[in-house]
Amino acid sequence: MTQRLLTTIGFDADDTLWQNEQFYRLTEQQFTELLAEYAESETISRGLLEAEKRNLRHYGFGIKGFTLSMIETAIEITQGEVPTTVIAQILDIGRDLLAHPVETLPHVRETLEALAGNYLLVLITKGDLFDQERKLAQSGLGDFFDAVEIVSDKNASTYRRIFAKVGGGPERAMMVGNSLKSDIVPALAAGSFGVFVPHELTWTLEHVEEPTEAPRFRKIGHLGELRGVIEKLG
Structure with a gap:
């Protein structure tokens, strides 16, 4: 039997799942x-x-x-x-x-509903532990995730560690997020797929050039297009 190419999907939180x-x-x-x-x-x-x-x-x-x-x-x-x-x-x-209320972004819930159960879903976010836990609880999205990782920073070793622990390793994982610097470039360096979902507002310190030549790099207009990207992977 052919081994499934993709087993695990990581999601950033701030400005990927909800406004920040x-x-x-x-x-x-x-x-x-x-x-x-x-x-x-x-x-x-x-x-x-x-x-x-x-x-x-x-x-x-x-x-x-x-x-x-x-x-x-x-x-x-x-x-x-x-x-x-x-x-x-x-x-x-x-x-x-x-204390600001959580505002979930468009297409988030239906996308997670469609993917949950078919893939291992992991929330990978950086920031203050208390604040990130609060936002996840208020979002009502927690039940979709098989694991939650709140980290101090995101780099290639972060993704290697998480995807080795959850799923079939980084080569069979995908990271989805709005930050090229934190979500996409280091995930690609770890050997994973990286799906860039631009947000109209992104912190200046998160800006880097798009890795357009990387074979595992993808870019979508909104999260509702993610399933199409996954389906093309087979």
């Missing part, structure tokens, strides 16, 4: 408004991005690190003169971000 980046953008807008008397919004946003870059190795990905980066940026922009009332407001908008 748009809420960060709204929070950043609130943040720049808080500091409007000290600098232009472009200057504040640029300073925040630099703080996020510096702090990734300390705080990792997620809302808590983002909130700490906002506080650090406020201190820098005001040259240490930021009022305590502004710090309190930054903490408030950070908490609001943590």
Whole structure:
């Protein structure tokens, strides 16, 4: 009997299954408004991005690190003169971000329903453990997944480890996500298929060139097209 080519499908969460980046953008807008008397919004946003870059190795990905980066940026922009009332407001908008309702993206539920039971489905997401668990619970999608992996970062070794543990190894696995840098390029490097589902908003630090020459790279317009890609693999 011919061995099945694909046994396992990994899904990113933020901006693949549900909205995420748009809420960060709204929070950043609130943040720049808080500091409007000290600098232009472009200057504040640029300073925040630099703080996020510096702090990734300390705080990792997620809302808590983002909130700490906002506080650090406020201190820098005001040259240490930021009022305590502004710090309190930054903490408030950070908490609001943590409590934001989950908005599932189009075609997600029907796609997972069609694939569940036929393939091993694995949620592979990075970020704060508490926040990712909250969003998964609120999404109502948890029962579709055979395994959930919340990781500090995504690289080729991450996918090799997960797909070796769940399913038939990376060569018989597929990773689906909106981030070329985190979801697609490292999955391809691990030997898996990588299906890129672009989102209209993607964090600047997740941008890289599309690996169009990679034989296992695929790109779709929305998650509803995923089943067609899988069917063509046989």
